[in-house]
Amino acid sequence: MDFSITKDDEAAATAFDRFCQDKIAPRAAKADATSTFPKETWGDLKEIGFFESFYEGDYGLGLSWVQRCMMEESLAKACASTFLTACAHIGLCGAPLFYFGTPEQKQRWLRPLVDVSTIGCFGLTEPGCGTDAAAIKTRAKKSGKGWVLSGEKALITNAPIADFAVVFAVTDPEAGYGGVTMFGVDLKKPGVTRSAPYPKMGLRSSPTGGLIFEEVALNDDDVIGEVGQGFIHAMQTLELGRIGMCHFGIGIAEAAYDCARKYATERTAFGKPLARLQAVHFKIADMKIEIDAARMMARRVAWMKSKGEMVGPMASIAKTYATEMAVRVADAAVQIHGGWGYTTDFAAERYLRDARLGPIGEGTSEIQRELIARDLLAE
Ligand SMILES: Cc1cc2nc3c(=O)[nH]c(=O)nc-3n(C[C@H](O)[C@H](O)[C@H](O)COP(=O)(O)OP(=O)(O)OC[C@H]3O[C@@H](n4cnc5c(N)ncnc54)[C@H](O)[C@@H]3O)c2cc1C
Structure with a gap:
């Protein structure tokens, strides 16, 4: 497997990640607290070319799957709500048009989605x-x-x-x-x-x-x-959506890990930072192990996709693991914050609430396991 990307692509991914942290992450808590769709974020995402990152030819930048995955992870890390909304718009809604639509339908419906003149x-x-x-x-x-x-x-x-x-x-x-x-x-x-x-x-x-x-x-x-x-078209679209949901999970888990790590180094108990307690060490280590494992699975799917291979059960495996992992990691982040983790003063509780969609949306964990088992047990 080869997940490598060029230095230019890596620089672009780093720039997108910085953009997400600078522009999108600071709006996430307020947008969540007020249940407000942050319209200005979409303007910013359009300007940086996020909506063109999905397709190629007349409707996109033709990025590699690995690049696209890195962008999706950065967006979910900054704001999972924005990720879901933007990916439902350009991914779930756009993909059927891009892959199955006529040239006229692409012009009539996909063009305005990419330009964000419609939602x-x-x-x-x-x-x-x-x-x-x-x-x-x-x-x-x-x-x-x-x-x-x-x-x-x-x-x-x-x-x-x-x-x-x-x-x-x-x-x-x-x-x-x-x-x-x-x-x-x-x-x-x-x-x-x-x-x-x-x-x-x-x-x-x-x-x-x-x-x-x-x-x-x-x-x-x-x-x-x-x-x-x-x-059939719905199932093909949802298979692509599952790849996106891996990055939904990985992005949220990264954000939860970051906030737990920061809190553990700042908060003291029994005269030393939490980060020096072995119980906290183990949690932090487990969080990172799980995130890395999920990312490897998701990258494998992206790599297979970029080679034009069928990803079916691999996408189900990666989606199930990454989304369930995000719930575990976000829960550990709340635990590391103690009582403060249960308050809205810290983002950990939002990560846990957001992560909970992952094992439900775009094919529940139960149905993914069904698909995986059916493939394994096929004659
Ligand atoms: C925030 C959010 C956003 C969403 N966005 C969209 C969207 O944009 N477009 C869209 O079309 N849908 C969307 N959904 C719907 C989502 O895809 C469904 O909720 C999901 O597919 C589960 O369907 P259901 O809610 O009807 O649950 P049900 O199908 O009723 O399932 C209930 C429970 O039974 C289990 N179950 C059902 N059948 C089986 C089986 N054969 N084997 C084992 N277990 C089974 C399920 O895993 C689940 O645990 C969204 C949902 C949420 C919460």
Whole structure:
């Protein structure tokens, strides 16, 4: 395996990390406390080219997967809410357009996402199903030269603020997995309404909500990819999302490690800094061991991706480990802070609340383990 990058790429990654720490991290606590989507951050991310880091050709900078992963890690470390919101916009929503969209759809929908003149979201989950994505009830019925979309999506990142959504709907109820189609939906269309943002445990400056479609008229050229291929396209998109979720976990864990390390060197107990107590030594060491292991797994997936290999179970392994690791590391950071770790005076509690999404979002840990085991046990 070769994870090496050029000196120029390393300098660019270091510059992006500095940008995240200087511009984004200082806004994270207030945005979380007020559950406010930090709009100015998106302007800054656009200026530095973050939204162009995902794709190549007319729609991006053509960065390597390893470079992209380093950027994602820096962003999640600075503000996990911003990571989730920005990656749902350009990754989950943008990827189906980039990989399966027509040139006209890319120009119509992907261009404004990359330019950030619109905000995008990815609508798969529904009130009645998430893991069991093939059980969606949202329906698109053929009508003349178009479709009529009715149904409801729930737990959608950016739904309260988005202009555009990639939406999955059943077009042939008899065809099971093969009866789902992916549509691009302008959310200003008549018949689209949204729920209020959900109050959440963590990631509070990343707005999450529901979308309701009541007989929304769509055209034939609003179908992204092929009719009946939506479920496969959703799974392909979520596989890419899993790579992102590794860096969500690693970034949060790095931030938690940094704050725990700092606190351990500053706080004294029994006449010496916490950092001189063996129990704290072990925690700090374990945090670093786990972060490094997760990063290696994630880099392996990035390296495989850059060689055009199938990453399926490797992405599940890396996602499961990195996101569960982040919860353990953030919990250890709270513990090292003692009672102060339980207060909002320190960021450790926010890291723990934010990290908790990782084993749930973009395929729960349980379903990842199912996928890993099915692959291992396949004849
Ligand atoms: C903050 C946030 C942002 C989100 N953003 C988006 C988004 O942008 N777009 C989107 O489409 N969705 C989004 N989601 C939804 C997320 O993907 C789902 O919550 C997730 O897939 C789980 O689905 P569910 O909540 O319906 O849980 P369920 O599917 O009801 O699962 C409940 C529990 O049962 C377990 N379980 C279910 N089936 C199995 C099985 N076969 N084997 C073992 N265990 C199983 C699950 O692992 C889980 O522990 C978001 C969720 C959150 C919290």
